[in-house]
Amino acid sequence: MKLLGMIGGTSWHSTVEYYRMINELAGAKFGGSQNPPLLLYSLNIQLMREQNMEKIQAGYLEISRKLETAGAQAIIICANTPHMIYEYVQPKINIPILHIAEAIGKEAQKQGLKNLGLLGTKPTMTMDFIPGYLDQNFGIQTVYADRKDFGEIHRYISEDLTQGKFTPDAKTYFINQMKKLEEKGADGIILGCTELPMLLSQEDFHRPLLDTTKLHAQLAVEFILS
Template identity: 65%
Template structure:
């Protein structure tokens, strides 16, 4: 098995989910009495809340280099938003970062989805790190909620979901946003916050959901197993 470096902490709730899923997925192949070699670095989520992109990029580069030196053969960033560092960090290290949009693209392509609605916090929805990758590598278009809904989505992610709080109000809000995105042309929905699949399950929605955590963990398991 290959050794995987994990950068978590944004939030620790989703990091636990990543760690659990990767172990379960690998164990499902090699046997539950074994587990994969993982190196975890958990950052303080406050780094992301400051929204200083230059500081965030430098921190993730430093951590990535440490993981590479420690023996990691690839890196997985256990959240959506920190992938904003990908274009900065990847050229400066010698091992691959398993991009979350690669997992999204593979799943969408398999299901024949060509336009995806993107839900998450404001930086994830308004950033180009997921839409750019999907368009470049899979010719998939991405749309986001209308401007008037972005702050509310950001609030639910940053003040509730990443703190392990899952409310009926948040669930209703996101189900309504899925309806709106579908009416505007989305044939599938990216759950662009790693805690969103903990709030809304596939059976809760009438639209195809791209649950990034599960798919990203599968990408990691596939890498570990070669």
């Protein structure tokens, strides 16, 4: 099995989910008799909250180099939003970063989905690191929430979900947002924050929900066993 480096901490709740899923998926391949070697660097979420792009890029580059030096053969970033650093960090290290949009695109392609609604933090919904990757590599178009709703979507994620608060009010809010995305033409929904699959499940909506945490963990295990 290949050694995978994990960058977590944004938030630690979703990092726990990544660690659990990677071990469970790998264990399913070996009947539970083995678990994969993993290197986990859990950073302080304050790095992201400061919203200083240069500092965020420098921080993720430093961590990535530490994991590479420690022997990691690839890196997985255990959250959606930090993939904003992908284009900056990837050319500066010698091992691949397993991009979360690669996992999303493969699953959408498998299900025949062409127009995906995107829910996530404000950077995830306004920057191009997921929509651009999906368009360029899979020909998949992104359907966006109303711009006036970006602030409230982000608030629910940053103030509630990343703090471990999964309330009925938050669930109702995001189900209504998914309905709006469907009305705009979305044939599937990207749960583009790793806490959203902890709040919502496929039973909550009739369109396919793409659980980015699970799909990304599956991509990680494919690499580990490749």
